[in-house]
Amino acid sequence: MTKPTFSLLTGDSGPVQAGPESGVVRIPLRGHSTKTIKKKEAVNPGTLVAGHPGPSVGDAHSPVRGVVTDINDFEIVITAGTPRPTPGRPAEPGAPDVEPVSLDGLSRDDLKKALKGLGVSPSAFLKAPTLIVNGLNPEPGTGVAEVLLAQCKATLEKGLSVAQRLVEPATVLLAVPAGSSATLAACTAKPVAPVYPNSLDPLVVKALTGKESMGGVTVVSVMDLYGLGRVAETGLPLTETVLTVGGKALVVKVGTPLADVLELAGIAPAPGDRVVAGGPLRGQAVAALDRGVAKGDYALTVVPEAAFPPVTDKACINCGECALVCPSRILPGFVSRFVEFKMFDKAKDYHIEACMECGLCGYVCTARRPLLQFIRLGKQTLELQASALTACRLQGE
Numbered sequence: 001m002t003k004p005t006f007s008l009l010t011g012d013s014g015p016v017q018a019g020p021e022s023g024v025v026r027i028p029l030r031g032h033s034t035k036t037i038k039k040k041e042a043v044n045p046g047t048l049v050a051g052h053p054g055p056s057v058g059d060a061h062s063p064v065r066g067v068v069t070d071i072n073d074f075e076i077v078i079t080a081g082t083p084r085p086t087p088g089r090p091a092e093p094g095a096p097d098v099e100p101v102s103l104d105g106l107s108r109d110d111l112k113k114a115l116k117g118l119g120v121s122p123s124a125f126l127k128a129p130t131l132i133v134n135g136l137n138p139e140p141g142t143g144v145a146e147v148l149l150a151q152c153k154a155t156l157e158k159g160l161s162v163a164q165r166l167v168e169p170a171t172v173l174l175a176v177p178a179g180s181s182a183t184l185a186a187c188t189a190k191p192v193a194p195v196y197p198n199s200l201d202p203l204v205v206k207a208l209t210g211k212e213s214m215g216g217v218t219v220v221s222v223m224d225l226y227g228l229g230r231v232a233e234t235g236l237p238l239t240e241t242v243l244t245v246g247g248k249a250l251v252v253k254v255g256t257p258l259a260d261v262l263e264l265a266g267i268a269p270a271p272g273d274r275v276v277a278g279g280p281l282r283g284q285a286v287a288a289l290d291r292g293v294a295k296g297d298y299a300l301t302v303v304p305e306a307a308f309p310p311v312t313d314k315a316c317i318n319c320g321e322c323a324l325v326c327p328s329r330i331l332p333g334f335v336s337r338f339v340e341f342k343m344f345d346k347a348k349d350y351h352i353e354a355c356m357e358c359g360l361c362g363y364v365c366t367a368r369r370p371l372l373q374f375i376r377l378g379k380q381t382l383e384l385q386a387s388a389l390t391a392c393r394l395q396g397e
């Protein structure tokens with residue numbers, strides 16, 4: 001098989017538009033605690049609904065005025081609008097308005113705490129001598145970075161000034177697709193060939209610094225910078241994400257059901273089509289279209305049923321195609337088999353952690369094996385094993 005070539009340029013996605021106004025939002029939870037909120041509680045835009053126990057993960061907030069109608073392990077459901085008073089009962093008290101928080105003049109530690117409380121994960125902005133703003137579209141067909149650089153420069157620059165206070169870099173570089181004239185204040189623009197997988201952070205670092213390691217470099221996507229910029233501009237919690245869908249760029253409230261986003265974009269998936277949160281190579285197929293948009297989602301892609309033969313757990317035939325395309329220079333066929341047979345230590349020996357999750361191995365796999373899915377499962381299992389081991393050691397101390 002010839003090596004696949006995917007352009008990272010999408011051209012004009014038109015002006016960034018507002019996403020749908022949904023009657024119900026479903027805010028996804030990722031390890032967040034739901035102790036802060038109860039069912040039937042009234043919320044306003046920006047009300048804290050779920051704090052995260054980790055200091056480096058942003059808390060979750062309501063994007064709408066409404067009432068909490070369900071809480072489970074995976075999501076908080078909010079029905080938008082003001083509830084009608086029940087006849088004979090006093091009206092429920094409304095939620096207090098959310099006051100803006102100024103980030104000016106805060107020390108680095110206080111800034112990190114404030115951002116966490118405003119829904120931004122400080123872990124994306126680690127201290128490093130070099131800060132790279134990744135201005136390449138993340139995947140083929142996802143034009144979000146291009147659009148933000150062209151149309152939201154002031155917000156990005158606001159975000160960058162906050163990012164610089166966290167990262168404290170000596171050098172700030174902006175990776176742009178070769179031929180682009182995009183710039184940001186205080187950045188030196190550097191061209192990168194706009195061909196996938198060059199948009200992946202380790203490859204951007206290699207292209208700009210020549211280094212094959214991420215040590216000493218923090219890479220921030222323009223999507224993260226936009227989120228940071230919105231928080232800095234408004235002083236209010238981050239409750240939106242910018243994503244591309246069907247060639248449009250939309251600012252979508254977190255928790256908006258995917259079905260509503262597709263409807264606004266004029267897309268009606270046929271039975272058998274796969275709806276993918278993310279792009280066609282790295283995205284994750286979603287099980288239900290009432291799933292809410294998550295913070296950080298940058299694209300919604302519909303893969304027609306006829307586009308690819310279905311992926312199956314068939315045996316590897318050792319053709320080696322996956323190894324030929326792997327930018328991490330590992331052996332995806334071997335690694336996936338080790339995970340499949342629960343030989344996680346072997347997968348580690350074969351450098352599973354070096355996988356950049358580009359998805360190219362699965363795309364070329366002759367046997368149509370779910371290689372990226374196996375590798376993600378292996379990484380998650382090894383992470384869980386490592387944290388369980390750390391917890392046991394701490395208990396033994």
Ligand code: SF4
Pocket residue numbers: 322325326327328329330331332354355356357358359360361362371372375
């Ligand atoms: S997803 Fe596959 S091809 Fe891409 S880096 Fe990982 S193992 Fe290599």
Ligand code: SF4
Pocket residue numbers: 315316317318319320321322323332333334361364365366367368369371
């Ligand atoms: S995993 Fe797929 S591409 Fe890789 S060697 Fe096996 S059959 Fe070939």
